[in-house]
Amino acid sequence: MRRAFQNVWKWLALLQVLTAFLHPPTTTTAAAIGWSFSLPSKQTAEVVYRQHLEEQVRTLQTQIRAARDESSQLRKRLEHASSFHRKDASATIKHSAETERALRDLIQLKETKITQLEAMVHELTKSRDVAIQLVKDREAQIQSSQDKLSQAEQRAKVENAQLKSKLLQQNEQKLKDMESTITQRLQQEADKVRKEATKRLEEEKLRSQEAVEREKIKMRKLVKALAEREKKAAATVEKKRKEELKKKTREAKLGSRKTTILGNSFSSGSSTVGSKKAIGANVRGKTVNKR
Known part of the structure; x- marks a missing residue:
């Protein structure tokens, strides 16, 4: 591609030289045509170059049309001069011939220029x-690259x-x-x-049951002891009651006996008193022994 551009620039330079030699443009024409061969910018080089070529082609086509018009006018002048010179006197024949040759040479030059311009076009x-x-x-x-980039972006989006x-x-x-x-x-x-709580509860329950059993045993022992104590107390009370009853019975018997003895033997004297003392001592000894 770079070599093709270089060849085109060479042709443009050659065209500029030939155009300046064959039909040098005026300052106004050159400015209007725009004979500028400055390199386009890198960003739009191809587009600017294409536009420049199209402008040069249009310019050359305009020059070709102008050259053809000039050639046609010269041919008309030559025909007019030839017909006029045929009617003219012999003195002017030589001058007319020179004018015709000059016109023919100019026409030939224009035709050569047209041919060259057409070749350049x-x-x-x-x-x-x-x-x-x-x-x-x-x-x-660029479009392919953009399409590939778009596809790559789309693939990247899908992959993402x-x-x-x-x-x-x-x-x-x-998670x-x-x-x-x-x-x-x-x-x-x-x-x-x-499990630990259950184990502890079981252990606590077992300890509680054991404590309850111990308390039950203690209570049973206590109840048994109380029962024994109450039994003993009741037995003691009963025994005392019986003893009191027996005592009262004996005292009653003794009282009645004393009354009988006193009533029957007031006159017995000392013997009777001694016998009563002996009986009282005997009774007291029996009571002490019973206790």
Whole structure:
């Protein structure tokens, strides 16, 4: 591509030299035509170059039309001069012949110029077509690159979406696994605590039962002791009651006996008193022995 551009620039330079030699433009014409061969910018080089070629082709075509018009006018002048010179006197024949040769030479020069310009137009047209094709190729490459870039961006978006979805699924699965693991650990800890609590409750219950049994044994012993004590107390009371009853009975018997004795023997004297003392001593000795 660079070599093609270099060849085109060479042809343009040659065209400028030939045009200046064959038909030098005026300052106004040159400014209007725009004979400028400054290099286009790198950003729009191909587009500017194509536009420049098209402008040069249009300029050359204008020059060709002008040259053809001039050649046609010269031919008309030559025909007019030839018909006029045929009617003129012999003195002017020589001058007329020179004028005709000059006109024919000028016409030939114009025709040569036209041929050269047409050849240049043909070359420039070919160069323009090449440039247009290059621009089309470059635009196609740019479009292809843009399409590839767009496809790559689309693929990247799809891949990013897939990756995001995959990562989300992985994170969700990890969270579920962590939740399941934590739940299992909590369940294990709860079971462990429950077992320990149950064990402690069983131990406490066993200790409580043992304490209750001990208290029951103590209470039974206490009840038995109280019962024995009450039994003994009752027996003692009963014994005392019986003893009191016997005592009262004896005292009653003794009282009645004393009364009988006193009533029957007031006159018995000392013997009777001695016998009463002996009886009283005997009774008191029996009572002490019973106690």
